[in-house]
Amino acid sequence: MTRLILQGGGMAEPLDVEAPAGSLLIDAVRELAREGRLPLYWRCGQGTCGACLVHLHRAGNESKPVVMVGKERNVLARKGLLSEAERLAPSLPDHPDLPRLACHVVVEGEQLKVSW
Ligand code: FES
Numbered sequence: 001m002t003r004l005i006l007q008g009g010g011m012a013e014p015l016d017v018e019a020p021a022g023s024l025l026i027d028a029v030r031e032l033a034r035e036g037r038l039p040l041y042w043r044c045g046q047g048t049c050g051a052c053l054v055h056l057h058r059a060g061n062e063s064k065p066v067v068m069v070g071k072e073r074n075v076l077a078r079k080g081l082l083s084e085a086e087r088l089a090p091s092l093p094d095h096p097d098l099p100r101l102a103c104h105v106v107v108e109g110e111q112l113k114v115s116w
Pocket of ligand 1: 042043044045046047048049050051052101102103104
């Protein structure tokens, strides 16, 4: 299990939950959003609309290069969130400033802070 600390969309306090490692982030939080406990929105669920934009903050030494699939790279580049060089790079540094699509993020590690 991975501890998820979720905060965004005007939430007063972060929401702290556990999710199965290996699950997609959007699947891990889908029920919370449906219940109205999490103001995270998405449309396609397949990495094409760009609505599920998040930033990830990994715990200390859990950072590793990010390898995005082409669909995620293209959506982020189309939204002006990745440069052409970043879009073409084989991997990108894992940094909280790097935009990600929650429907492409695999939950892993001990703790993952997610903001939007
Ligand atoms: S929900 Fe559309 S890109 Fe993630």
